[in-house]
Amino acid sequence: MKGRLILENGMIFDGECFGYLKDSIGEVVFNTGMTGYQEILTDPSYYGQIVVMTYPLIGNYGINYEDTQSKNVKVRGFVVRETCHSPSNWRNEISFDAYLKEEKIIGIKGLDTRHLTKVISKEGALRGIITTDNLTYNDATRLLQTNPTLNAVKSVTTRNIEKIEGNGKHMAIIDLGIKSNIIKSFKDRDFRITIMPAFSTFSEIMAIEPDCVFLSNGPGDPKELASVIDTAKRIIGKIPITGICLGHQIIALACGADTEKMKYGHRGSNHPVKNLKSQRVTITSQNHGYVVIQNTLPDDVEITHVNMNDFTIEGIKNESKKLMSVQFHPEASPGPGESHYIFDEFMTLM
Missing domain, CATH: 3.40.50.880 (Class I glutamine amidotransferase (GATase) domain)
Structure with missing residues (x-):
């Protein structure tokens, strides 16, 4: 399903949403790891945040339930360049997309994560919303006033x-x-x-x-x-x-x-x-x-x-x-x- 990431600075990144298709607001940050997306998803330190992965392909080794870092996913959303539809790993138990559905977390793919990372590097962490609706920046402004990490x-x-x-x-x-x-x-x-x-x-x-x-x-x-x-x-x-x-x-x-x-x-x-x-x-x-x-x-x-x-x-x-x-x-x-x-x-x- 088509979707978009709208940042508080007015920038809009169009892409394709996956996982659990429900709008989500968070502080948009980036992670430079090439692997470890499962641990990142479940790390409580990411509570209230939408995480951008700088490595372009995510999901290639799937998900196992042994390596999670807490009882459930803590991020508010996940941003990737591309997802893998055929994970290959002997420990794989569930696909990346299916796991996000199970944990009720929205993801968005197909956008330019390199450009997005440069924006965050220049302007700092920004609040953002991942949405499947055709929201404009003006539509999203009121929603982005909330603090997603309050009482984290x-x-x-x-x-x-x-x-x-x-x-x-x-x-x-x-x-x-x-x-x-x-x-x-x-x-x-x-x-x-x-x-x-x-x-x-x-x-x-x-x-x-x-x-x-x-x-x-x-x-x-x-x-x-x-x-x-x-x-x-x-x-x-x-x-x-x-x-x-x-x-x-x-x-x-x-x-x-x-x-x-x-x-x-x-x-x-x-x-x-x-x-x-x-x-x-x-x-x-x-x-x-x-x-x-x-x-x-x-x-x-x-x-x-x-x-x-x-x-x-x-x-x-x-x-x-x-x-x-x-x-x-x-x-x-x-x-x-x-x-x-x-x-x-x-x-x-x-």
């Missing part, structure tokens, strides 16, 4: 406490929109895990007597999570605390630093990050639209990692307070696994 963490966090047995240290995971492979990375290291809702209080967290607190990845602006930041402030210095992505930003804010929205963010599985201690560069998986501002970090917080493309902060540490966090995703999924050592470094804090 509240929408993706767990509602109940979950416990996972292990023989090692006790890790309290604060679920801001956690990916399943982060949980698996801790399980592989035999942690005893308690997964808690995002807005758990300091008293509730301390009552389970954890050896360490981990703040997960998740969607949206970290400054909107004032209560989570306050809880992190109270934890710092009492027990070890670590975090990834949004969790990293919250820890930085709790230390007194500031964050800001990036023009178009880092999203992909090919971002070079330098470990300033080892001087080693690894290729990392990333998905964030906000960043810690370097000159706002207090003197007692050390920068441990930097992005080699734009030199933004990718990791911080305070040894005396047993605090460490990274902006990138060491668990990958999708992406290379050469940063898995970060989970081992988390363990050294305890």
